[in-house]
Amino acid sequence: xxxxxxxxxxxxxxxxxxxxxxxxxxxxxxxxxxxxxxxxxxxxxxxxxxxxxxxxxxxxxxxxxxxxxxxxxxxxxxxxxxxxxxxxxxxxxxxxxxxxxxxxxxxxxxxxxxxxxxxxxxxxxxxxxxxxxxxxxxxxxxxxxxxxxxxxxxxxxxxxxxxxxxxxxxxxxxxxxxxxxxxxxxxxxxxxxxxxxxxxxxxxxxxxxxxxxxxxxxxxxxxxxx
Ligand SMILES: Nc1ncnc2c1ncn2[C@@H]1O[C@H](COP(=O)(O)OP(=O)(O)OP(=O)(O)O)[C@@H](O)[C@H]1O
Numbered sequence: 001x002x003x004x005x006x007x008x009x010x011x012x013x014x015x016x017x018x019x020x021x022x023x024x025x026x027x028x029x030x031x032x033x034x035x036x037x038x039x040x041x042x043x044x045x046x047x048x049x050x051x052x053x054x055x056x057x058x059x060x061x062x063x064x065x066x067x068x069x070x071x072x073x074x075x076x077x078x079x080x081x082x083x084x085x086x087x088x089x090x091x092x093x094x095x096x097x098x099x100x101x102x103x104x105x106x107x108x109x110x111x112x113x114x115x116x117x118x119x120x121x122x123x124x125x126x127x128x129x130x131x132x133x134x135x136x137x138x139x140x141x142x143x144x145x146x147x148x149x150x151x152x153x154x155x156x157x158x159x160x161x162x163x164x165x166x167x168x169x170x171x172x173x174x175x176x177x178x179x180x181x182x183x184x185x186x187x188x189x190x191x192x193x194x195x196x197x198x199x200x201x202x203x204x205x206x207x208x209x210x211x212x213x214x215x216x217x218x219x220x221x222x223x224x225x226x
Contacts, residue, residue, distance in 0.1 A: 003067070004166050004198035005032040005055060010064035012050055024050045026221030028064065032166070037192050037199045039209035041226055042218035048202040049170055051218065055200060056168045057085040069165050086115065090159030094171035096151045098143040104130060104154045105139040111161045122161075129157035133187035149180030156188055160197070167192075167199040173208065181208065 010028035015021045024047040032038055042048050053059040054066060057073055066073045068088050073081055098107045105126050112122035130136045133153040135146075143151050152172060159167055167188075173181035185208055192199055201212065209215045215226035 002034050003031055004034045004036070004069065005200070006030070006065070006067040007051075007055060008065040008067070010051070010054060010061045010066070012047075012054065012059075012061050016062070024221060025054070025061070028221075028223050030055075030216065030223050032198045032200060034165075034198055035192065035196045036214065037189060037201065037212045039212040039215045039226075040200055040202045040218060040223075041204070041206065041209050041215060042202070044204075046218045047221065048218055051223075052091075052168045052170050052200065052202060056089045056091055056166075057081050058091075087162065088165045090162070090164035090167045092152075092155050092159045092167065092169040092172040094174040096143070096155035098151060098154060098158070100143050103140050103142055104135060104146065104150075104157075107143070107154055108157045108161050111158060115162045117162075126157065126161065129160055129191075130154070132191060133157060133184070147180075149176050149184060152176060152180075152184050153187060156184065156191075160191060160195075163195070165198065167197055167201075169199065169201040171202055171204065173203065173205060178207075181205065185211070 007028050007030040010025050012025040013021055013023045028051060040048055054061050068084060073084060108126035108129060109122045113119060127136060130139050133156060135150050135153050138146055138150055173184055191197060203209055216223050217226040
């Protein structure tokens with residue numbers, strides 16, 4: 001089983017039946033192989049966040065199947081879906097959402113403690129992740145004491161803390177300068193290559209998208225090759 005994610009016939013309409021109805025996704029078919037890093041490009045408002053939220057089990061489709069690690073998630077109850085999300089998916093957002101009162105290290109340790117990992121193992125894994133993206137020297141700094149690029153690299157480490165199968169990123173380098181965005185992305189590719197992680201990364205940055213394994217475009221509610 002080499003598919004990390006498969007979406008079949010996904011449809012989503014906000015406010016159905018009302019004058020404000022927005023038909024955002026009109027039959028999305030998409031497969032991500034294990035270890036693949038795929039870019040999703042689309043104009044603003046095309047539905048990238050909606051698609052990522054559905055793929056990451058934060059939202060449910062009106063129709064269609066979301067298959068993660070071989071299981072159809074649309075058939076699960078809320079509790080099983082929450083557990084699957086916690087165990088299988090990591091999210092990175094445009095603005096990192098790190099916890100401001102905790103250090104970089106603690107931000108990467110806490111999700112692991114919530115997952116039941118012993119503190120010593122969690123700290124060792126967190127340090128290893130921070131090291132891989134070059135922020136280990138800042139491990140004991142709080143987010144406000146880090147640069148934007150460092151914060152975003154910590155956010156990637158946090159998303160990867162529980163070793164998810166699938167990383168979903170919504171404009172993860174959107175607020176970074178081109179050099180920093182390149183560095184963050186290179187670190188992600190390295191991590192992906194060494195752990196078999198699959199990633200779907202929404203971005204407006206076409207140069208960055210071109211460096212990924214594949215580029216998909218979201219157009220009129222459907223996914224097509226770019
Ligand atoms: N909760 C909601 N209720 C109603 N409409 C919504 C809701 N969420 C999103 N939409 C609409 O759905 C469309 C797609 O939104 P979405 O956030 O998925 O787009 P996006 O491609 O991620 O945009 P951006 O690149 O600007 O972040 C937009 O037209 C938006 O106005």
